[in-house]
Amino acid sequence: MAFDLESLSEATSGAIGALVSTTILYPLDTCKTKYQAELRARHRQKYRNISDVFWEAISSGQILSLYQGLGTKNLQSFISQFVYFYGYSFFKRLYLEKSGNKRIGAKANLLVAAAAGACTVIVTQPLDTASSRMQTSAFGKSEGLWKTLSEAHGARHLMVLAYPFF
Template identity: 85%
Template sequence: MGVDLESLSEATSGAIGSLLSTTILYPLDTCKTKYQAEVRAHGQRKYRHLSDVLWEALSNGQILSLYQGLGTKNLQSFISQFVYFYGYSYFKRLYLEKSGFKSIGTKANLIIAAAAGACTAIVTQLCH
C-alpha cells in the first residue's frame, strides 16, 4: 500500500490552518491566562477586564511578550491537527471503499470523527 496523498494533503491543510489560528489567537490566550493567574491581594485587582492585559502590553511596548511559548504551542497544535485530519481522511476513505457508498451520513461521520479523535489522543499522549 502506497502513501495516501489525499489524506496527506488534507492533514497538511488542516495542520497549517491550525498553525494560523493558533498564531493569530495566541495573544488572547496569553492575556486570558495572565488575567486568570493574577494575584488578588487585599481585594485589589490590577486587571478589571481581559482587555486590560492587552492594553498594558501595548502601552509598555511589550506586545511580543504575549507570544512567549508560541513555538511550543504551534508544534503541539500542528502535530495533533495533522494526526487528526490524516486519521479522519484515512478512515473516511476506508469507510467509503468498504461500504460502497458515495458519501457518508451523519452517524458514520460522527463515528469516523470520534475514531480520528481517539487516534489523535493516543498518538499525542505517546509523544508526550
C-alpha cells in the same frame, strides 16, 4: 490501504492554516489564558478583564511576552490539525472500504470524526498543557518547551495536568 496523497495534502493544508491562525491570534489567546488562570487561582484579582492583561504587557514593556510559548502552541496546532485531518481521512476511507458503501452517512461521519478527534487529543494534549503553562508564567519569565516538560515535577506533573483521569 495504499499511501493516500489526497489525505496528506488535506492534512498539510489544515496544519498550515492552523499555524497562520494560531500565530495571528496568539496574543489574544495569551491574554485569555492568563486572565482565566488568575480567576481560578482565587486570590486577589489583578485583572478585571482580558484587556487588563494586554495593557499590563504594554505598560511594562513586555509586549513580546504575549508571544511566550508561541513555538510550542504552533507545534501543537500543526500536529493537532495534521493528525485530525489525516486521521479523519484515514478512518473515513477505512469505513468505506470495510462497509462497501460509496458514501458515508451522518452517524458514521460523526463516529469517524470522533475517532479522529480522540487520536488528536491523545497526541497533542501534553503540548497544549505546556503552552498554557508558558502563557501563564510571568511576563518575560517563560521557559522553553523542554524546560517546561522537564521541570521538578516534570513529565509526571504534566501528564496529570494533561490527562487527569490517569
